[in-house]
Amino acid sequence: MRLISPPPMRLLGIVALAALASVVAVSQAPAQARPLPPELPTTWVKPPGDELEHTAAGFAKVLCSAIFITGRDLRTSAAEDGYFVSSMEERRQVTDTVVNRATQTVKVKLPNGVWRSARRFGDQGCVTLPRGKDSVEFRPERVVSRLNPTKTPWPMGDIVAKEPLPKEIDAAKLAAAVDSAFSPAEGLTAAFVVVYQGKIIAERYQQGLDYTTRLPGWSMGKSVTASMMGRLLNEKVYDLWQPAPIAEWQKGGDGDIRKTIRIADIFRMSSGLRFIAPQDPGFDRKNGYPDHLYVYTGAIDGQQYAITRPPQWPPNTVGRYRNTDPLTLAYLVRQAAIAKHEDPLQFPQKLLFDKIGVSRMTLETDPYGHFLGQGYELAPGRDWARLGMLYLQDGVWNGERLLPAGFVDFVRTPAPAWDQPRYGGMFWLNRVRSFPVPEDAFYMSGVGGQSTIIIPTHDLVVVRLGHYKGAGVGGRALNRSLALLMEAIPQVRPAWQPPANAK
Numbered sequence: 001m002r003l004i005s006p007p008p009m010r011l012l013g014i015v016a017l018a019a020l021a022s023v024v025a026v027s028q029a030p031a032q033a034r035p036l037p038p039e040l041p042t043t044w045v046k047p048p049g050d051e052l053e054h055t056a057a058g059f060a061k062v063l064c065s066a067i068f069i070t071g072r073d074l075r076t077s078a079a080e081d082g083y084f085v086s087s088m089e090e091r092r093q094v095t096d097t098v099v100n101r102a103t104q105t106v107k108v109k110l111p112n113g114v115w116r117s118a119r120r121f122g123d124q125g126c127v128t129l130p131r132g133k134d135s136v137e138f139r140p141e142r143v144v145s146r147l148n149p150t151k152t153p154w155p156m157g158d159i160v161a162k163e164p165l166p167k168e169i170d171a172a173k174l175a176a177a178v179d180s181a182f183s184p185a186e187g188l189t190a191a192f193v194v195v196y197q198g199k200i201i202a203e204r205y206q207q208g209l210d211y212t213t214r215l216p217g218w219s220m221g222k223s224v225t226a227s228m229m230g231r232l233l234n235e236k237v238y239d240l241w242q243p244a245p246i247a248e249w250q251k252g253g254d255g256d257i258r259k260t261i262r263i264a265d266i267f268r269m270s271s272g273l274r275f276i277a278p279q280d281p282g283f284d285r286k287n288g289y290p291d292h293l294y295v296y297t298g299a300i301d302g303q304q305y306a307i308t309r310p311p312q313w314p315p316n317t318v319g320r321y322r323n324t325d326p327l328t329l330a331y332l333v334r335q336a337a338i339a340k341h342e343d344p345l346q347f348p349q350k351l352l353f354d355k356i357g358v359s360r361m362t363l364e365t366d367p368y369g370h371f372l373g374q375g376y377e378l379a380p381g382r383d384w385a386r387l388g389m390l391y392l393q394d395g396v397w398n399g400e401r402l403l404p405a406g407f408v409d410f411v412r413t414p415a416p417a418w419d420q421p422r423y424g425g426m427f428w429l430n431r432v433r434s435f436p437v438p439e440d441a442f443y444m445s446g447v448g449g450q451s452t453i454i455i456p457t458h459d460l461v462v463v464r465l466g467h468y469k470g471a472g473v474g475g476r477a478l479n480r481s482l483a484l485l486m487e488a489i490p491q492v493r494p495a496w497q498p499p500a501n502a503k
Helices: 049-068 072-080 173-181 220-234 263-266 291-297 302-307 324-339 347-356 381-392 407-411 468-488
Strands: 011-014 096-100 104-108 113-121 126-128 188-194 199-205 377-379 442-446 450-455 460-466
Touching: 011 220, 049 072, 049 096, 049 104, 049 113, 049 126, 049 291, 049 377, 072 096, 072 468, 173 188, 173 199, 173 468, 188 381, 188 468, 199 381, 199 460, 220 263, 220 324, 220 347, 220 381, 220 407, 220 442, 220 450, 263 324, 263 377, 263 407, 291 302, 291 324, 302 324, 381 407, 381 442, 381 450, 460 468
Parallel strands: none
Antiparallel strands: 011 096, 096 104, 104 113, 113 126, 188 199, 188 460, 442 450, 450 460
C-alpha cells in the first residue's frame, strides 16, 4: 500500500497522448566539410544501463521541473515540454505517472514494472534520481541572495518605470513584432522580452505566466556556465590560454594529449574529447545511447563523467557541439569555489547573479550536487535578458568590470576549429544568418526554441522562451518578429568584425 498525502496527481498511460506529433530536434551543429585529422587510438564505450530507463528518468525530470518550478500542470507539461531527453514515442511506453506534491516527486513506470523518478530539492531544483533511490548524495542548500528585487528598480530589480518610447522607435512596428512572436498560438511562445539601451521597451508572457515565472533555458545554460568562468578569468583564478588544470589530465602519462587542452579550447567546443552526440555526423542510435543525453538522464556525476572521457582528436582541430565541454567548465567553476572555501551550490549567486540582478535563476544538479550547466537551468525572461545585457555592455555592469577586457570579443569570434563561423565561445554566432538580424549578433540558444539574442548594432537584447512542442512554429514566429524589430529600431552602432586570425 502506498500512502501519499495529499492525493497524487496521476496520468495513466501516456499513450493517451499518442495523437500528438513528435518533434524532432534540429541539430545546430553542421556536418564537418573540411577533412578531419586522424582519430587518436582510443575507443568509445557506450554508456551503461537500459536506454528506455534513461529516457523515462529524463521524462520524470522534465515533468518535475515543469510542475514544481515553472508551475505547469501534469498533462500540459507531458504534452509540450522537453522532448529532447524523451521523445513522444518513448513517452508512450510509460504506463503510469505519479506526482506527489508533498515530497515534490514525479515517478514514471515502464512496462517491465521499473519506476524512475525525479524529485525537487529546494533551490537545487529537480534532480534525476538513480533507480531505486528516493534521495540524493549531497546536502541541499538554500541559495541566499542579497538582492531585494520587489523593491528595486530595473535592471537590478523588478520595478520597471513607465516611460514613453524613445522617439527613434517605430511604436507600431514594435507592437507588431511582439504580436508576431506569439502568432500563431501553436508556436507556444511563453515569454518575449525586448531590452533597448538597457531599458525594457516590450514584454509579453503566455497567459498564466509572468516576469517571475522560471522557464527552462536548456542549452542557454552553457552560456551561463561560460559567464561564471568569465568572472573567474577576471579574478585571475584561471587564464583563458592555460592548459586546463584538471588533475586527471595533467597527471596523465606523456602520451595523454588532454594535458594540452586549453581552457579556450573547452569554451569553443573544440577540446577533442570522445563524447558521442546525436548531432555528430554519421550518428546512429543503434550503436548505443549517446553520452550527450546520458549526462542528463543517467543520474550520474555528470562533471566527473565529462572529464574522464578519452581524447578523440587533438585539441583545437575539430569543433563539435558536445556536452562534455560545458560540463568541464562547470567542473572548473566548482573547483574554484572549493579553493576559495565557498559553498559550490551558493557560489554562482555570489560570483555572478547578485552582481547583475539575477534573483530567480535555478541551476539544477545531478544526484551528487554538481551543476549540470550544459542545460538544466530555469529562469524568467528578465533574468535571461540581464545576462544578455552583460555581454552587450562588454562585461561591465554599473561601472564595474565583471568579465575581463576582450572576453566578450573572444566569445563572439568564430572558433577556428569549426567548419563554419557559427560558434564562438559557448555562444552561437549569426555569421551564417540564422536570424534576420545583423551578422555580428551572437546569442545563447537552447533546444525547443529558447533564445537570448544580443544585437550590438541596435543596442538590443531579445529574449524568446517557449514550450518544446512549438519549437518549429515558434522559431518561424521569432524570425518574423526579429525582422519587424529591425524595422522598428534604428542602428546605433557600427558592425563589429572578428579578428582575421584567432588563436
